[in-house]
Amino acid sequence: MEKDPPLAPGAERPRRLRANPLLRRMVRETQLSRDDLILPLFVCPGTGVRRPIPSMPGNFQFSVDQLVEECRQVANLGIPAVILFGIPPHKDAVGSSGYDPQGIVPQALRALKEARLDLVLIADVCLCEYTDHGHCGVLHGEEVVNDATVELLARESLVFAQAGADVIAPSDMMDGRVGHIRRMLDLQGYAHLPIMAYAAKFASGFYGPFREAAESTPQFGDRRGYQMDPANAREALREIELDLRQGADLIIVKPALAYLDIIRAARERFEVPIAAYSVSGEFSMVKAAGAQGWIDEARIRDEILLSIKRAGADLILTYFAKEVAAALP
Numbered sequence: 001m002e003k004d005p006p007l008a009p010g011a012e013r014p015r016r017l018r019a020n021p022l023l024r025r026m027v028r029e030t031q032l033s034r035d036d037l038i039l040p041l042f043v044c045p046g047t048g049v050r051r052p053i054p055s056m057p058g059n060f061q062f063s064v065d066q067l068v069e070e071c072r073q074v075a076n077l078g079i080p081a082v083i084l085f086g087i088p089p090h091k092d093a094v095g096s097s098g099y100d101p102q103g104i105v106p107q108a109l110r111a112l113k114e115a116r117l118d119l120v121l122i123a124d125v126c127l128c129e130y131t132d133h134g135h136c137g138v139l140h141g142e143e144v145v146n147d148a149t150v151e152l153l154a155r156e157s158l159v160f161a162q163a164g165a166d167v168i169a170p171s172d173m174m175d176g177r178v179g180h181i182r183r184m185l186d187l188q189g190y191a192h193l194p195i196m197a198y199a200a201k202f203a204s205g206f207y208g209p210f211r212e213a214a215e216s217t218p219q220f221g222d223r224r225g226y227q228m229d230p231a232n233a234r235e236a237l238r239e240i241e242l243d244l245r246q247g248a249d250l251i252i253v254k255p256a257l258a259y260l261d262i263i264r265a266a267r268e269r270f271e272v273p274i275a276a277y278s279v280s281g282e283f284s285m286v287k288a289a290g291a292q293g294w295i296d297e298a299r300i301r302d303e304i305l306l307s308i309k310r311a312g313a314d315l316i317l318t319y320f321a322k323e324v325a326a327a328l329p
């Protein structure tokens, strides 16, 4: 075989396919879709409450009645799912309002089920919103005790399942909790409920605004004893593998923007659907710079979400979900 002659100088011209919007549309590799979006929502006690979260413009703490109205809008925008976080009326050392069948999230789940919306209801499972010290588990001294916490998380999961959750999403990062929750759900007649595990969750400064929103800032210390070190990528893959082995159906990488390499590596290694949580700090940064007029907010929003898809995520938990859905054609 003869060798191909070298291309004439100037023959390789990738710009040919960028010449106009139609051509660009045809060769576009990645798209955002409504189907990718999951909106996080905060539910609090009371009626008629719609309390703005100052660091997260456009986000609120909703009482159950207002949450139902909000979710109606979310469903009408074509967003398929919400994930619920509870702000309880009182907190204690063991987070008992988190696994109270009359607690705030079970109330919300029952009301939403009754409203029969076209919406997947994901329940975030953790104790940090419900403990007075703000840690994600029960304490022995200043240590978060793993196995006792896992028992309570399984209880909380069952309570949420009984109240109508469609998906259980443990976000605590205790060892072995996915397996424990899976066994509990299976034993109690919820073998059909998927678990969406926050498998690789990093100890991140990007959670700041959320902790204001959920009133869950630790009262001492930090979460580095259970959430992952931001320096560790191989360990993230190990965490994901452990959660999958214990029965996770979907996995979450969190945060998203500063961890795109983790999303990509997980995509290459695992076949399950991958969700990325674009967290509160990622949202607030864009909102704040946008409000200053320093950046084109909508453009940067879409560029960030697209980067998360390009990295390999199938789903994105984002506080931008309503805005994006409203802007999509």
Ligand code: PBG
Residues within 6 Å of the ligand: 124, 126, 128, 136, 171, 172, 206, 207, 208, 209, 210, 211, 216, 223, 278, 279, 280, 281
């Ligand atoms: C609870 C939880 C947190 C977030 C989701 N679930 C906070 C934390 O770990 O402190 C953060 C979400 C966000 O910042 O948007 N464990």
